[in-house]
Amino acid sequence: MLDPRKLRLLRELARRGTIAAVAEAVMFTPSAVSQQLSALEREAGVPLLERTGRTVTLTPAGRLLVEHAQTVLEELERASAALAAVRGGPSGPVRIGAFPTAARALMPAALAELARACPELEPMVSEIDPADVSGALRAGELDVALVHEYDFVPAEADPALATEPLFAEPMYLTGRAALAEARDDPWITGKPGTLCHAMTIRACQAAGFEPRVRHQVDDFDTVLAFAAAGQGVALVPRLAALAPPPGVTLSELPLSRRTLAAFRGGYGGHPAIGAAVAAFRTAITHLPL
Template identity: 80%
Template structure:
């Protein structure tokens, strides 16, 4: 009989690549992870791992078992969700991950709603980049997370993660009427490896140029302060652009950032996850419709009057 706990470790090894990374994620020692995987090989009756010095990779049988392990673990999550529903209202710890803008703008109201509707829940929030959410959900570090997707950037969640769309918001360019007009400017983007950085670079590339990035800043309030100080231009989402500082104007672009709730597949009907998603929806601030026709742009802020734009290149 194959042990689901060992299958979980094998899946994490396929996702993370090294035993040390698996051990860190599940708070085991590397030796304990190796022992569990060796025991799984004995249970399976075939080699699952290839060891070359200190490196370990999956054999074809190991990769096949990972595919089945995903289905097994998902079904166990569904069983857990069904039992939780039988027990009654959601209660206990609820580990929530979110990107910084959502932590600041959306989560305070969502947590207040959860406390009022489900006092037995104990929400615990951790900031996390969306690129790290799949691994954190798979390792059991999070129960639900807020993630975002941008135009020009593929989704970062993998097949082990289910998502529920929440809302879309437009993107704005600072202090220029179009991307093409900002070709020669210095740029402020997120750190390399983040979705914000990839979105800004690819949006510029789609407009026909490679941005000259001067600063890497993840916090959008700091980004807008840098823009106000003459340190460059940037792309910012609507939720971060409600009150730009003096000296910063915002041009709406035909680009979107979409926010979704993410959770392990099999937890779709878990009462705590359902309660969290309901609270996220209720706390969603109003956003202008993303499909605003090209040819218009705001004068000074995301909420100000609209006037014709020169170009949407």
């Protein structure tokens, strides 16, 4: 019998590429991950990994098992959700991830709605960058999360996750009326590796130039404060620009940021997930979109 917990580790290895990365994601030691994968090989009865020095790759049998593991793990999530529905209404802890803008603009109203509609539910919110959500959901650190994607930067497909679209908001340019006008300006972007940074770079490239990045800041309040101080121009979403500091002009662009709810595949039928998504939707009706 193949152990689902070990199958999850194999799936993570296929995605992350190294034992060390898997260990960091699931908060095991590398040696514990290696032992679990070796035990899975014994259960499977065929080699699943090829080891060359410190490099580990999946064998054809390993890749085949990962394909089946995804189906098995999703069915287990679906079974868990079905059993939770049989037990009754939403109750107990539900771990919610949210990126900073959503945590500030959407989550307070969503938490109030959850307290009203599902008093037995215990929401636990963690602020998280959307780039880290996939790993946190897959590792079971979160149950549901708010993520976003931008024009020019669509969400990376992850077969282990499912999403539900929630709302879209326009993007604004500070200090200029159009991107082309900011060709020679200094820019304020997010840090490399973030979706916001990639969106800004690609939007400028689509307008025919490479932005001259002066500052790299992730917090939109700080971005707007820098813009007010004449430190550069920036792209910001509507929810981050509801109360810009004095002196900052904003021009709406034909670009958007879209927010989605993400959860593990097969887990969407869990009462707690359904309650959380319903609360998000109720809270959205109060947003100035």
